[in-house]
Amino acid sequence: MGMKTKIALGAVVGIAVIGAMSANSGDGDGDGGGKSDGRTSASAGEKSDDGAKADGGKADGSSDAKPAEDKAAEKASQAEQFKAFVRKNGSPNEKDAVSHVTKVQGAEEQNDILDAADVYTDFTGGLMGEGTGPAKLIASAFADWKDSENGLVTIYDAEGELLGNGQF
Numbered sequence: 001m002g003m004k005t006k007i008a009l010g011a012v013v014g015i016a017v018i019g020a021m022s023a024n025s026g027d028g029d030g031d032g033g034g035k036s037d038g039r040t041s042a043s044a045g046e047k048s049d050d051g052a053k054a055d056g057g058k059a060d061g062s063s064d065a066k067p068a069e070d071k072a073a074e075k076a077s078q079a080e081q082f083k084a085f086v087r088k089n090g091s092p093n094e095k096d097a098v099s100h101v102t103k104v105q106g107a108e109e110q111n112d113i114l115d116a117a118d119v120y121t122d123f124t125g126g127l128m129g130e131g132t133g134p135a136k137l138i139a140s141a142f143a144d145w146k147d148s149e150n151g152l153v154t155i156y157d158a159e160g161e162l163l164g165n166g167q168f
Contacts, residue, residue, distance in 0.1 A: 103119070124157055
């Protein structure tokens with residue numbers, strides 16, 4: 001075989017290998033392509049005649065789903081969980097300060113090495129605004145809510161400017 005033939009044959013084999021690998025990669029869920037794609041076949045709920053609908057409801061109109069209030073308790077945002085804790089356990093001043101909280105991030109992922117949480121409020125004015133005093137109360141209430149060996153909570157105003165921070 002000539003040199004040109006070997007190069008051409010190598011290119012064809014390479015393209016075939018790449019094509020086979022990309023065809024077998026599936027939808028990227030990491031299971032090696034072992035699962036069937038629901039877009040190409042009818043779902044089990046559409047095939048069954050045992051009184052169940054595909055949307056999880058039953059043919060008689062009832063549903064296996066949990067009540068809405070149970071879902072709300074399970075899916076409450078970190079800010080709502082924090083506010084509920086302070087409503088139950090906080091001082092009147094802490095309750096007033098925490099009523100201005102709009103968002104909490106990083107409160108659930110803790111490793112006790114370097115935990116950082118961010119609390120956003122509706123205060124304005126940054127360090128020179130009216131939120132610096134309540135920011136210390138919010139940081140204190142946060143420390144009561146979460147505990148870490150090496151945690152830092154940072155309080156921000158509505159514009160994203162720093163109001164204060166504290167350890168938790």
